[in-house]
Amino acid sequence: MVTLDDALDLLPEAWHDDIADDSAGQGCTLGYTAAADGLRTETIERVQRIFAEREGDADWQALGASQQLDEVFPSYNGIGSWDLLDELGITTVYVLRPD
Structure with missing residues (x-):
């Protein structure tokens, strides 16, 4: 079973830091x-499998982490943090x- 933590493990730390800085700002x-549609478990499992292989x-x-993700999602010609979150089915919450 895929969890939110599994999905978040795929978000590079530097990207998380940028999002956290935006939130704090x-x-x-x-x-x-x-x-709202839930985690995209098939995509998360596919990315986990590629990284494991x-x-x-x-x-x-x-x-680098972003280059690895670019290879995993070639249709983006350079996936960004917001696109990755969308692909994984993750929503940021600013409180x-x-x-």
């Missing part, structure tokens, strides 16, 4: 939840912090 805290591939390991 708007005076909010950041959370994630499954999209390429674990011992030195060329793959030499790529306004009280002053």
Whole structure:
């Protein structure tokens, strides 16, 4: 069974940090939840499988996280954080912090 944590593990840390910075810049805290349609489990499992299959591939390991994801989602010609979240069925939740 695929969980939200499984999906979030596919989000590069630097991308999460950028989203968290955006949230903080708007005076909010950041959370994630499954999209209204739910997690895209087939896509998540496919990406997990690709990463597992390429674990011992030195060329793959030499790529940065975003380059690896570009290879997994070639139709984007450079997938970004918001596109990845959509592909995985994840929605960001910005919760306004009280002053």
